[in-house]
Amino acid sequence: MADASPGGVGFDTTLPASTGVAAVGVAAAAARRDHVHPSAVTYAGGNTTEATTTSTTAVDLITVSALTIAAATPIHIVTVGRKTSGAAAGAGLGIKLNTTVVSEADTVAALLILTGNDQAETGGVCAVIPPRVTSYLRTGCAFYNLYTTASIDSGTQPACGDNNDAPTASITDFVIRGISGNALVTLGSDELNVYTLATS
Amino acid sequence: MLYCFPGYPKTLLNAGGLQHCVEEVEQLGILEHDSAVQYRKEGVFVRGEHEELLYPVEYHMSALCLRDGITWNWFDENWAFGNGGTVHKTSASPDYKTVVHGTDLNLDQFLTRYGSTRLAELELERLHIRHEGWEKYEARWTPGTCPQESHIVHLTWLITTHQLPPFAYERIRDLIEYGATPKDLHRYSQEAGKHFSAIRKWDGSSAVGVRA
Numbered sequence: 001m002a003d004a005s006p007g008g009v010g011f012d013t014t015l016p017a018s019t020g021v022a023a024v025g026v027a028a029a030a031a032r033r034d035h036v037h038p039s040a041v042t043y044a045g046g047n048t049t050e051a052t053t054t055s056t057t058a059v060d061l062i063t064v065s066a067l068t069i070a071a072a073t074p075i076h077i078v079t080v081g082r083k084t085s086g087a088a089a090g091a092g093l094g095i096k097l098n099t100t101v102v103s104e105a106d107t108v109a110a111l112l113i114l115t116g117n118d119q120a121e122t123g124g125v126c127a128v129i130p131p132r133v134t135s136y137l138r139t140g141c142a143f144y145n146l147y148t149t150a151s152i153d154s155g156t157q158p159a160c161g162d163n164n165d166a167p168t169a170s171i172t173d174f175v176i177r178g179i180s181g182n183a184l185v186t187l188g189s190d191e192l193n194v195y196t197l198a199t200s
Numbered sequence: 201m202l203y204c205f206p207g208y209p210k211t212l213l214n215a216g217g218l219q220h221c222v223e224e225v226e227q228l229g230i231l232e233h234d235s236a237v238q239y240r241k242e243g244v245f246v247r248g249e250h251e252e253l254l255y256p257v258e259y260h261m262s263a264l265c266l267r268d269g270i271t272w273n274w275f276d277e278n279w280a281f282g283n284g285g286t287v288h289k290t291s292a293s294p295d296y297k298t299v300v301h302g303t304d305l306n307l308d309q310f311l312t313r314y315g316s317t318r319l320a321e322l323e324l325e326r327l328h329i330r331h332e333g334w335e336k337y338e339a340r341w342t343p344g345t346c347p348q349e350s351h352i353v354h355l356t357w358l359i360t361t362h363q364l365p366p367f368a369y370e371r372i373r374d375l376i377e378y379g380a381t382p383k384d385l386h387r388y389s390q391e392a393g394k395h396f397s398a399i400r401k402w403d404g405s406s407a408v409g410v411r412a
Binding site: 038050052053056063067086185192 | 208210231265277281282283289293333337351353392401402403
């Protein structure tokens with residue numbers, strides 16, 4: 001079961017948790033629901049607390065996986081972001097479709113920008129990504145609102161294509177990327193909802 | 201070096217809180233904060249216009265990740281771990297449709313193909329649609345471990361400048377996986393959400409799309 005991929009350093013099989021636990025599979029999944037054992041997997045009723053990062057380079061923060069969205073189907077997404085105080089530095093969210101970064105998380109121009117003021121901020125964003133067909137691959141747009149204790153700001157941002165063309169293949173993974181302008185500022189994001197729009 | 205643990209830290213420390221704990225309060229290690237350094241699935245890169253591969257990723261997956269079926273292969277191509285600390289979240293929901301037993305046709309499609317049929321002769325069943333996205337997602341898990349219902353996966357990873365000594369790793373593991381109490385709680389910020397996140401419960405509902 002250990003992963004022997006190149007570059008790995010192997011696994012510490014002496015850890016107490018590596019012995020004496022339920023075997024993987026359906027039985028283990030059922031056992032995990034009572035949350036007796038620590039686990040990565042959460043079912044209904046479990047912890048769904050926000051994703052956060054202090055990374056000063058872009059990181060995959062939230063993913064909605066196991067999708068199959070055809071290229072001709074428009075997508076609508078909604079999500080929220082926040083940052084803490086800690087330094088005079090901004091933070092931002094971006095979008096990756098499958099493995100392609102279409103709008104990189106940045107502190108200057110991205111899906112959602114949290115300002116460079118040393119303060120806690122909260123923002124919300126919704127975006128529409130039109131069909132991703134040949135010659136129309138950089139077409140998404142986003143509408144955001146940003147709240148701080150000093151001001152409220154709203155506006156538009158590019159949502160798809162300011163870095164790369166959108167893939168023309170079916171979308172199977174929708175990823176929100178995040179970046180913090182300073183490691184002392186924590187970026188959070190949550191409540192990512194991905195919708196498809198009817199085409200007829 | 202990249203250390204990956206399953207779940208949201210049971211202490212409810214968020215990424216900033218965990219970093220504060222590791223670097224400042226308990227001084228267990230130093231995280232990588234160089235804004236030019238980005239850890240990815242494919243290696244450690246210098247960020248910028250002319251990106252350059254520095255060296256392969258050294259990583260350590262927690263034993264509990266392996267128990268859940270999450271190995272290094274769980275991370276997709278071009279996955280970015282960034283640097284510093286991150287609490288990541290992935291959600292997935294299988295799609296189902298109601299079909300006539302023994303076929304993959306819904307009632308409307310069945311009637312279109314076979315004409316009028318007595319309802320008493322039909323048996324309906326719920327079929328998991330194993331579409332492209334689901335197949336791809338399931339393949340990331342160790343065979344037989346991918347949950348077959350709506351779920352959320354939390355992963356917590358830390359990127360350190362050097363390999364951690366065993367005592368430091370075990371302490372961090374206890375904080376994340378087993379909810380050990382952080383030391384010197386008075387040294388954490390009182391600002392809401394700065395070091396600790398508010399816990400939220402998932403009701404499992406999915407309106408139109410998929411929720412994370």
